Amino acid sequence: MNRASIVALLLISVLVGCSSLQFNDPLKAFEEANHGYRQAISWSEFMVAATFLKNEDEAQVEEQIKLLDNYKVTAYELRTMTVVEEYVRVRQVVKISYFRKDDLVVKSMADDQLWEYNPELRTWQLTTGLPKLR
Template sequence: MRRIATLCVLAGFVLLAGCATDQRNTTLTATLNAYGSTVRWGDFASAEQFVDPKVREAHPLTPIELSRFKQYRVSDYDDGQGPVPTGENEAQQVVRIGIVNLNTQAERTLVDKQTWHYDPKAKHWWLTSGLPDLTTAR
């Protein structure tokens, strides 16, 4: 009888862990979709809200960086195969972003290597790699 009770308790823990993982994955998908939509519309001020608050505090955007984001229009956002888990609470995603310089109308592409971290207490995914670096566009 004890073995059955023990097995039932263990099965319950496995199911709860599976539910937590499903919730974390669902939250990641929703976060990546929202972030991708925000970047597609070129709203980098709003996209900054996806960046981990600790990263934002340590590396605030300068007025020059903000004006640089306003100088470009996003023409493409290709998240390829989507996120790849790199740990229990971490995922990485490589995105190709097409941008057009509004002054010269020159189009370039940059590769944005995103690292996302899940905060289990807040049940929220945060971008820890920061916003795309427009200076790397080719």
């Protein structure tokens, strides 16, 4: 086997192994959900970020997204992360830097997040809502 074939085989093995882990390891699933949420917020894709919310009033979320669409996120940094109840809850604090599109003054806020694992859906959901940018 040449080197390229070995590398391709190893890459496929890692991807297959990791994809099966997400169903057996809730903390691995948290990393993936948290990564997706972080990317959505970092790109100011608040509609995408809302898909990670647990049991939110749809009308309220739509109203909040309208308000958030006036903002642009410039940074999303993890400050602290604590596993509150293993495989069930994770609390984290992130620093979000942002500006209002018509103001251009960069502000920062601490967003205290509580995530809960849903074993039926085998996914993590954010219980504390979208960030409150002001």
